Amino acid sequence: MRCAEYDGPVELRAMQSLAERVGAVNGFRMVGDLAWSAALAHESVSPTAVWRDEDDVVVAWAWLESEGSLAAQVDPARPELAGEVLDWAANLAGGSLRTEVCETEAPLIAALESRGYVPRPEPFLLCLEHDLDGVAAPVAPAGYVIRAVRGVGDFERRAAVHRAAFGSERMTARRYGVLAGAWPYRAEFDLIAEAPDGTFAAYCLGWYDPVNRIGEFEPVGTHPDHRRRGLARAVCAAALRAFAEAGAERAVVYARGDDGYPVPRRLYRSLGFTPYASTVTYASSLS
Structure with missing residues (x-):
């Protein structure tokens, strides 16, 4: 196992290679999400890390999108890496850290809770799907x-x-x-x-x-x-x-699930999308 760290434009294709394998299972952080986020962050300095196994397959990545805000993905077959990902991010963040995860991402949630991170009562996303x-x-x-x-x-x-x-x-x-x-x-x-x-x-x-x-x-x-x-x-x-x-065969979209911004959710539901999961933001006790 090896971890490569970067300081600059994100390692998009490496990150997408994992999203392509596990995004359909987790239903979160898919290849298009990453392409869009990377375009918005173009030329910004964003610390990222990519973990690869002995066959050079990407099995986890972490991206500090902004100060104290982490996006991450871990291969469900390598749950032991979730803690390493969080520790890497916490060390760079220097204290407070928050991350949004999908309820389907059990390894990340377990690692967060074992380290004392707590769910925050703030806006969340509904993950919606549509049979085509x-x-x-x-x-x-x-x-x-x-x-x-x-x-x-x-x-x-x-x-x-x-x-x-x-x-x-x-x-x-x-x-x-x-x-x-x-x-x-x-x-x-x-x-x-x-x-x-x-x-x-x-x-x-x-x-x-x-x-x-x-x-x-x-x-x-x-x-x-x-x-x-x-x-x-x-x-x-x-x-x-x-x-x-x-x-x-199917389409997906994320929309705010709380009542603070209901219009997109209503639009997608009217088109026939139905929810399959939701997200929650975890934060360290210092956040």
Whole structure:
């Protein structure tokens, strides 16, 4: 067993290799999640560590996304590594540490609780899934066109609708280009609703894992000027159809499960998604 540490852009493909193997089992931290998070963190200095076995197979990774905030994944077949992952992160964090885990990640939860970490009463995610057998064709609201992103020429508008939807300035056309170059991005799963004036009004970024035949939404958003017109539903339906046509058997998405932000959860439930798990945030006693 060996651990390699990094200080800079995350070791995305190494981390995704584990997510590809165990994400479908745990139902959390899948390949698309990691690609999206890495794009947002592009060029930032983020300590990461990757554990590989004697056959050079990735069996665990840890990523200190921000001060005291850990993302991690451990192969369920190597539960003894969960404690080592947490100890590595706690040592770098220098005290307080928090991490969000899925209730399906038993080794991580056991290691957290044995070290005195406690669940925190804060927002949590519902993990939702949708069987893709017999997915209906999407219907575009009047005046809008639902289509896939067509490459670099769309990146400025694509980044702009994300900024408007989330009130964030992090996504730029340049950063979107980095995202589009990351595996497993495919433009056919990057669906947008285009308004009559050419504005991108809503989007659903889909990620397809062909090994596990799972599609994932991450993220979905609507420009504030175009809300309450059924656009988010339309682009999500288009993504589901695209997944099904590519051979996917199911789709997944995460949405807030608490009442602080219920709209996305209602949207996905209305599309036929059902919950299969939820997350909880554990924190050290110093947090």
